[in-house]
Amino acid sequence: MNYSSEPVAEDHVDQAESAPSSDAAAAFAGDMGQLALETRRALVQLLLGPSVDGHRQSKLWLVLLRDEAILRSRLHDLFLDLVVDREQKVAFTRQVVADNIDAPVLLRRAALTFLESALVLFLRQRLTHADAQGERAVVSKTEVVEHLRVFERDKNVDHARFERQMENALEKAKKLSLLHKLRGGDERFEISPTLKLLFPAEEIQALAHSYTAIAQAGGQPSEGTLDAASTSASHEGLATSPGVDDGDEEVLE
Template sequence: MNATEHGQAEPGGRNEAALWRNDTGTLHETSRRTLLHLLKGPYLSGTTHSNLWTALLADEAAIRSRLHDLFLELVIDRDDEFAFVQKVHTDELDVPTALRNEPLTFLDTAMLLTLRQILLASGGEQRVIVGKDEVYEQMQVYRNGDEVTFERNLNSAWGHMKDRYRILHKAADDRVEISPVVKFLIDADRVRELTAIYRNLEPSEQDTGE
């Protein structure tokens, strides 16, 4: 690595990565935008942000180091080209929480489980495309209360999957592509735990998020 790579200051104090007067940052502009995108979440897609993905791979070590400064770990899936950050997990110290966690409604979590199951059952297909009706049909097992209320709550959860978590992307007509990042939003142990709990819930105990 030369003296100015990743914006290292040259002899005499000049910062090659400086973007404004008195800027002490050492990452180049695109790498800074990549870091910011990762922090804003929910994830970085190489398909939709190819320039940021290229910067991430080029400056991975430096970006990973900046995230460690914030007690965050960088997770990269190079095959499906996406990356996200999560809290560092270690027994060596009490790690503070740097990320804001949004509570999931019952149907949000149930829909995540359903989408994850559909994705994993696809047999490794490059793209997994489904229709809303297909997902809603599988969600009927979680129905509680009247049909109108349940449909409204399903629509709310579907909107969260598309807009808040960005794991559903429009494919054609009323069909969507499931992002492979859904595999990482809930780990396997949590899937087993939640599935067992939800399947044994009495209908009156299910919180549909209203």
Template structure:
């Protein structure tokens, strides 16, 4: 009697999920890969199954992402993972991820939030008050040359973008207070924050001087007529 052998499955590979399936990742690792590609990030607390797949299959996921010029960023302390473009000057890398050009006010808010993160230890929650945040970036008004009503409107719109589109803040149980995502530590380092804030301060000072110059010029002209 001839024995009928079952098809051999490589222990390093997952059995096919459907007919003609050539993939080797587990079901949950595939879902994690899709979510990483869709973005913006995976959080351990909100998506524990996908997070567990990332931790257990990190090297395989990292290899798959490298195939499309993406780097996997994993922070086990804070519990999040996301992808970003590989940075390599010696290789011409195509644009894979969608990039949005931040508005001045978006950048100012994010820099302020990043600074708040820098005042705490990794793992600690950072909660900010929306009114305190709005006042702290008042210098943007000088750069954008906006009145109070226009500035407030732009600020509120920016907060919605940062919360809904970028997932970098989340509402708390207290109205007007938001929790800052620790992923900002990975997006802005301390030197970048300092450099950009200095540039905004310079632009604001230049704007103030430009507004004063016409008056000073008029005074000089009147004085010369006398």
């Protein structure tokens, strides 16, 4: 995996372009910012989250690579770290963890229900399979529904409620940018490569065993959800900025 949360070497950054400039033209009245306008846009998208996607936001991606050092510096001022995967062309922020300081927490967790966690696991497995075949990771709504339906309790009588729960799980994945709708009349989605960074293969294997056992036992656990501390909700990449809805983020280009 070719990703890093470490500062890039100086020879990989154009210092003349990435360094703050006191001569930069003001973007608005009273503007005291020192970053170029496009660099500010990249910083805002990182803060909005959940990620900068180089395949879908090519202009921002190039700015992020060019100005990675200064963006990392500005994020460190907010106790945030920058994770960049050049191979997958994706970048996101995560909360800095330091034992020697009591750092304020800027990002909030995107809590997932049991079905939402089951969907994330399914998508991660499909992504692994697609990579092994050298194919794009594409999934249809029908496939998602068929997979989630195995978690319906055997004696469930409120089928309409379960249908809503499945629909909500799909919407949550879309809002977190884990799924990107493909153009066309049918409901097909491409799975975001960000999931590779959030879920290592060994963690996926362990979680898959748990969900398989639950499905074989006849549906969801009695409480209907899993502890967020032990499932996908605990991962940095599913964290969102305060004051921003879990999925209605403005995507900048």
